[in-house]
Amino acid sequence: QVQLVESGGGLVQAGGSLSLSCAASGNILRINEMRWYRQAPGNQRELVAVISGGRTIYADSVKGRFVITRDNAKNTVYLQMMTLKAEDTAVYYCNANVWVPTTGSWSAFWGQGTQVTVSS
Numbered sequence: 001q002v003q004l005v006e007s008g009g010g011l012v013q014a015g016g017s018l019s020l021s022c023a024a025s026g027n028i029l030r031i032n033e034m035r036w037y038r039q040a041p042g043n044q045r046e047l048v049a050v051i052s053g054g055r056t057i058y059a060d061s062v063k064g065r066f067v068i069t070r071d072n073a074k075n076t077v078y079l080q081m082m083t084l085k086a087e088d089t090a091v092y093y094c095n096a097n098v099w100v101p102t103t104g105s106w107s108a109f110w111g112q113g114t115q116v117t118v119s120s
Helices: none
Strands: 003-007 010-013 018-025 030-039 046-052 055-058 066-071 076-081 090-100 105-110 114-119
Touching (some): 003 090, 003 105, 018 030, 018 090, 018 114, 046 076, 076 090
Parallel strands (some): 010 114
Antiparallel strands (some): 046 055, 066 076, 090 114
């Protein structure tokens, strides 16, 4: 089965930086798009950043502060977070569109999430 595992979450002071990683493994042929979401308590899950081919898309709330990158050979996506704010506190989830050869289709998979807490 396809598995996505996030790492790098933790506690950081406001104004600081933190980098997240998400590695996909399992029955994967190709990944065409990878995404980062986040969800704070009581809030809707929010799309933070997308990388597809050479294109990147960012939520307005993080644009200029977060950078999404990808290593296709490692099936890994990264999220570099800078100038962190209290409102960035959330569980961050990795999501990927994966071509699964056994089913012959694209399927979306989620990671388990990693907690990011920004303190003053």
